[in-house]
Amino acid sequence: MKVFAHRGFSSRYPENTLLAFKKSLDFDIYGVELDVHKTKDNKIVVIHDESVDRTFDGSGFVKDLTLNELKSFNCRLDGFKDNPECKIPTLEEVIEIFLDSNFVLNIEIKNDKVSYENIEQDVINIINKYNISDRVILSSFNSNSILHCNNIDSCIKTGLLYYYNLDQVVNFAKSLNASSLHPPLHLLDKELVDLCHKENMYINVYTVDDVEDIYKNIELGVDGIFTNYPDIACNVLKNILTFYEN
Ligand code: G3P
Numbered sequence: 001m002k003v004f005a006h007r008g009f010s011s012r013y014p015e016n017t018l019l020a021f022k023k024s025l026d027f028d029i030y031g032v033e034l035d036v037h038k039t040k041d042n043k044i045v046v047i048h049d050e051s052v053d054r055t056f057d058g059s060g061f062v063k064d065l066t067l068n069e070l071k072s073f074n075c076r077l078d079g080f081k082d083n084p085e086c087k088i089p090t091l092e093e094v095i096e097i098f099l100d101s102n103f104v105l106n107i108e109i110k111n112d113k114v115s116y117e118n119i120e121q122d123v124i125n126i127i128n129k130y131n132i133s134d135r136v137i138l139s140s141f142n143s144n145s146i147l148h149c150n151n152i153d154s155c156i157k158t159g160l161l162y163y164y165n166l167d168q169v170v171n172f173a174k175s176l177n178a179s180s181l182h183p184p185l186h187l188l189d190k191e192l193v194d195l196c197h198k199e200n201m202y203i204n205v206y207t208v209d210d211v212e213d214i215y216k217n218i219e220l221g222v223d224g225i226f227t228n229y230p231d232i233a234c235n236v237l238k239n240i241l242t243f244y245e246n
């Protein structure tokens, strides 16, 4: 099973920061997950929420602030407030961390609440600038955005995110040309895994942090998990390997 460090190594370091992403490289995992928004001056930045207030010591929506303004904020987490690697990074800064690795980047386009004009094209331009289209998954809760990404560049894999039960969700994801379905843990069951695989679709589940849930995902045949605890997920996978070797 593939492990993605969700927002970097976010259980230990400030989420979606260069520090959290660098620390994820210490693990033998498949990749990382990160969230992108667009600034007032049209730069793609990596942060989870639409506004900076929860994670940084400023206030306001990303869409209303310039990159310089966003860079002036420090993260709120004790012990990391003055750390220069804990500012809001651009997508390019995050990609550069992984250029010498084989990590896959699941870039979540966060446009289900705020609509950012041309964000799909902007993100894909950056991916192509770094020539990493073969190790990127673009995901979104916004199904139009998934369709748009596939129309712009069908070589880049896409994953449909959802939170509430959706009728015919696998067929819907297929109709968007998504290559994977990204359900929340609470909607995971064997039937969904089997249906995805029957329809040649990968299933990557979020957010899987408990040991029991990690085992459950492995048992059900889930393809990938997003976890804030890549350390714990690696230990579980190592234990299973040791069990089968002995
Ligand atoms: O991509 C999986 C997960 O990150 C989606 O939810 O709210 O953590 O961005 P959220």
Ligand code: CA
Binding pocket: 033, 034, 035, 108
């Ligand atoms: Ca996310």
